[in-house]
Amino acid sequence: MSSVYSAKTGLSSILKTYSPAERERAKNIAINKVRFEMPKQKGILEAVEAVNAHNNFQPLNEFVAFLKETELSDAEFLRVMTDAHKLIYDLSPKFTNLVEALISVPWAKREPAAIQAYIEFYIDIMVAHNKYVQFGIPKLISLWIPADADVAHWPNGTPIDNVKTELEAIHDLLNRILTAIPMSFEVVLEAIENRFPYYKKSTHVIAGYVHNMLWLIEYKPIFVEFVMQLLMQKLVILDVNAPRSEIEETEGDDDEELEEENEDAEIFEMDDCKKAEEDDLLPMKHVIAHTLDVCMEKMLNFLDAKNPNILNASVEQRLEMNKFWKVLLAAFDNVILPCHNTHHVQFLVFYYCSFKHTIAEAFLTSLWDKIKNPNVSAVIRQAAVGYMASFLARGKFVPLPTLKYYLKELCDWAHQYIQRCDQYRQNGSLKANIVFFSLCQAVFYVIAFRSRDLTSDRKSLLFLQSLQLSAIVTCNFNPLRVCLPAVATAFAGVTRAYQLAYCHAILERNARRKLATVYANDTATPEETLDTFFPFDPYLLKMSEKKISTNYLQYQASEAEEASIVATHISPMQRRKRGDSEMCDDIDDFIVADKRQKITDLARSQEREAQFTYGLSPGFHM
Template sequence: MPRENSGKFSLKALFDQYRQGSHKDYDEFVNTLSDPQTKSEDLRVYLRGIKDNVTELSKDFEDLVAVLLKLDWPSRDATVAREYQSFLLGLVCAHTYYLRASLRMLVKYFTPAIVKTESVSEEVSVEVRQKHETVFLNVHMVLKAILDSVPMSWTVLLPLLHDLFPFLGKPAYLQECYIRNLLQMTSYLPNARQKILELVTDRMLKLDVRAPRQNIQESEGDEEDMEEDIVFDIDLEQDLTKDLDKNDGSVYDKKCSDKPMTHREANILDVCMDLMLTYFSNVCYTNGECNWEATKKLYREMLLVFERLILPTHASCHVQFIMFYLCNTKLPICEGFIDYLWKKVQDPNTERVFRQAAVGYIGSLLSRAMFIPISTVTACLDLMCEWVHLYLDNTSEEIVNADVHHHGPFYSVCQAIFYVFVFRSKEIFEMKKGHKWAESLNFQRIVTSRLNPLRVCLSVIVKTFSSITRIHQLAFCDTIIERNKRCILPVTSGGLGSSTVLTTLDSYFPFDPYLLNRSGRFIIPLYREYQGCIEEEQDLSNDEDDFLPEEPSPTVEPQSLSLGKTPTDFLHFGVSPGFKHIQDIT
């Protein structure tokens, strides 16, 4: 290779020879760089020489740059890594046409290579993780420097983050590494945080819809179910006594665990959710205290993600709990979220399916969230009932039959009212004027209206609501329920020239019990399971069997059911809306 008079390596002389048509030394130099056996000290000298002559690297030397971008530099010693970082920063600053290739190379390091001897189904060793963490740190250092030095380089970076996301079939560890690094980028790329959160959420939703609730429960195995049944049968009275003594009055015996999920997609989702909720916790809390400004900013960004991705996604089971957790940070955040959803419910220009989905989120949140006070619940029920009565005032004369197709939002709001009232009735009647307030909701008018919501709403909710309102003499639904049973519901029909009449209400309840192990540590302490007295009937229908833990003997007296076990939570699916005011979060 060309040498200066001092005997040192001269890259400028090498480039001059190449331009004059002599490629031998140049080709030898390229081969030396690409050889993994090249000593670190030699490589450091070469990188320093290239850095000093970086302006010479025009498009004529693309093959040399390609070799440099393939170097496994982060795994080398610290001196080589520093020289490479300096070279790469100089390269993209001097020649922006190398920017995309350089960023692509850096992002690829977010997905480390796993050697074939490592089982993808087992935890990666601590040594391997530490090695990868060193690589990630080196990559983030140079990536931050490039983003700071090259304006608008993040617009080139964001599409690459999407394109290089590991495939869904890749091991959980690779998905974890990539998402962890994406979240790390938000610390030095704050303007792109919303886009990064959207990208991560989109990936989690893809995993979520591939892990249905029923499949997760089935894949956890018969052994766990058998252990739960033994505890439930033998120690029922003891467990109930212990759980009912809790201050929150809830019964919830799902344990947090670091055990991987049996269901493959659920396990990956669990890892991703744990990363996301940990990130939320770190952003929102400083030394155990809520950082209000940071929380507001994160909430605004996640609300956009929710509207674009989470709300329109059907049949997701767990990703929406990131909003559930975020609502726990401060009551004004929770109120603002409910207010946002309630505005969607009221907006006639919003698609009916989104209005009904928004109702589901509000009702499920009001019912399940331990952190929502009863004053907020009553305010929301006031708002919902007022809307329902106004709806009846405006449509009473033209009503002929119950029709979900034309009155879907109305039925969803009614089901929300029933659902929330059932869940929070114990607290309502413990209020000083709780019964008088409940009378003011005028449930009797709602259930006896010609729109007949008891006919359309989920029967398990209707029967429980009927039992509670009968006991407290708020409404008498039994006669209507019996009459509805005798009515033959119209069959849904379709096709050209035929009208479609929907007779059942789609029951999607976003905050059903949380089934993921590791990330459950963030959700379980905030989550309320249903507990209450219900009346069992001898002729339980099939749809009730889906919700009830076990069909009791017809001779068994009405009993208080423990509904804390996640697989047998009584009111699995819910719906509702509501709210009063929003503070300074918008």
């Protein structure tokens, strides 16, 4: 039998240009020639015999070429696999090329008999010759990856029925291999990581692979820790390549167009709701953000299945859920916490914590243990402070006693730090005391953000008084000087409204000092301000946002604070003179929409508002 590679096709030179039709005709001639000669010899049995008896590899090479180049019918495929199964123990490592060609033949879309023949051969060859596991399992994992053209078969990263049936056979085979060959676990881990699609691949390709990874840990929970950490790593890559500013800019174009349309035509409320629902079904215009959105939706649905509040859960299920929480927390600690300025992936932990108060408390305890541990790096401690503050502020499910407990703990730590540093006369620079300054800003932020809850009754006001906030504000470190202006101004409004501390004089003095520094150096120097981000800022992904919003808290100022803010806002604006502090320009960020509308004619804070984009702003203006 002539080799498919040596079959003459009439091509005189590889440099000569041929039309696609001529190239296809030449290919068919070669394939048809091999197909014609195939039945004249005994195929794989004859090829293997020639090697073992006469060390003649030519028939084997021709048969391998035939397998690679020819689309086998189900009947031919069944015959080849049946014959190959008879040679299981003869296919030693010198037949590696043949075995690799056999397991690479497409099989998942064939008739049941052909699929069963392939599975039997695959399992037996791997068990008989463990060497083949090294390339056999990666071939299997590769079948998880949807083809670029299969977008219609993977709506929102979920396979349609016939694709799901094919994948069931693939996962069943992988499950049986993992059970039969324990050493294959390491190979699976390496293959899963190496074959994860590039982050710029089509949404259905990445989401389809994520779907299969989550499927794997359903029947092999031993992989859950590795898979969750790998998924976190890959989602973080998507997250950082879809910056909040880009998403807002890209998606904002649609909002502007919609507003213009609404100005020209009156839309009934029901029509408006219907259009909003339709918009939610549309993919996000930012391609990577859309991929992240679909993947986050799959992850959140997966977490739903791990909800510890599932009714009638057995003792064993509850133990498994407890283990899963530890895995999720470890993935957060190892992957997300050290990453700066991620926007959405951390909401996986936020969402899981919303299931049960004890889980939320466990998360806060984990953060607090890091914050107060001097052996943990300052970078991680500062990040943990940011997560705790944002979690306490935004988590609608965080009960008031828990909120008060951690405010008390944070303030006690701050008071002890101040006393200790006063005793040893420690350097008061931002860098040397980064954890202290971050913690103070967290206290100011949480009190300002949750002021409605923390000032709702006399008991709560007495609690705030017990925190001795004035001692923190007026200490030698002067923490207000390094806080974000938005946080400092909002906190000052709350403390003034309820006579907890008097911050405005300090803010004015800090502003004058900064101004004096600029004039003294002739040039503007960078202000010493905390590098802060608020990890649970508003969620921007359209599809998966629905699961987050039910447990997400928007800012609501208390009535007394609103009155104080309005008074503070109007008075200086009416009588400001050249050289006065500009701090009052920040106040508009914290006035809720209806209050802001009443003083629009007096406010000149539009430019300042533009500076406080999410990620830099605590979100009080939401």
